[in-house]
Amino acid sequence: MPKVSEAHVEARKEQIVSAAFLCFARKGFHPTTMQDICAEAHLSPGAVYRYFAGKEDIIQSACGEAQAAEYVGLLEEALAEPDTSAMFSGLAAAFFSHFDDDGADVYNRTSLQLWAEMAVNERVRESFSSNPAAVRAGLDAVVREAQRRGDIDSGLESGAVASAIRPLRRLPAPEGDGPHDRHAGLRARGRGAARRHLVDRSALA
Amino acid sequence: MPKVSEAHVEARKEQIVSAAFLCFARKGFHPTTMQDICAEAHLSPGAVYRYFAGKEDIIQSACGEAQAAEYVGLLEEALAEPDTSAMFSGLAAAFFSHFDDDGADVYNRTSLQLWAEMAVNERVRESFSSNPAAVRAGLDAVVREAQRRGDIDSGLESGAVASAIRPLRRLPAPEGDGPHDRHAGLRARGRGAARRHLVDRSALA
DNA sequence: TGATAAAAAAGGAGCGTTCGTTTTCTTTTG
């Protein structure tokens, strides 16, 4: 009975995720093809699919690497800091500290892709939902604390910072397509009407 | 002389961009299909392609709406503010103020998609490159000014904030595939080796 | 220990599907 070492399997997985990670940083999740990943990993499709169920599975694994557990830890440490200045420093450190070596761009870029993907992909969002919650709470706490000390104008709404996280909320599905006057929205608008907002409230249900 | 008014053409374009905008907020740029956009706009593919050369063209137009010109203006106003607290308020306002109504999520989400897309799509990045430059300069200036006044610990590197914009830089293309030892990376790693960084420095050229 | 059989791993062509786009034909309009 032949059996391969479990460490070898784990190493292969990491080889694939590492390749995917680089591809995602270059092109983003969706424009990256499985062939891109296979080429970067110097593996064939058949080999890759031995270790991962599909592309989505690889994305999930890559995101797991991007969102290291220590990230949240750093953030919470910063929040515990009683000095406001140190708090800001800690916050910045939590955001950027693990981007400070040569792998910087790859991690930074893939994290950005993840952030955008979470807004749009329910399964990814669920997998990493704990992180934005911590970030949201952390930002809000820092701003409020700074306001209490008078370092920031109390007129600045603390929730404004937290609203950066807002896009992670879900958006309603497309309408069920009842009777619809196609030109209604058009007629309502004047010629050079100021259209500060492209999307009507009605479109949000 | 069968010709439709120019205003009507402009309105149709806006109808399509508006539909695309909503789709992008729901699914992101790439998972959104042309059929999604057509369905949302209640138009056929042939009709859509009469007004736009292709999907990329629609993305560009939608991004143009997402990145309103007034955004940069607000940012520059904030930077001109001599008072540090007001500066912070202005900065937050520039970031989030035009997300404060019912269209909030749609704009916020699509802006997030754009941010991620810029990191990855050269043409989109070029079209909107002036914006991140202003943001980067603005963030750096604010932090430095706050440090000068002692509101933020001067030990905090001002560039750390600006590094949030770093992912917009380009990443090297995949290697030209010279001779390659497939297992080199595997042998080098120990069993439970601490792999703080998944991607090797060598992978970045 | 060397030869051999069995099992796992990797290769690579190709499957069905779906995408962006084009083409053809019908409807509407000035």
Next chain:
DNA sequence: CAAAAGAAAACGAACGCTCCTTTTTTATCA
């Protein structure tokens, strides 16, 4: 009734993924 606009169907390409084959590794036995 010309000419523009829109609908509908369909095209070629490219995608994720599977299947079958070949190669490599591991365990068994003389």
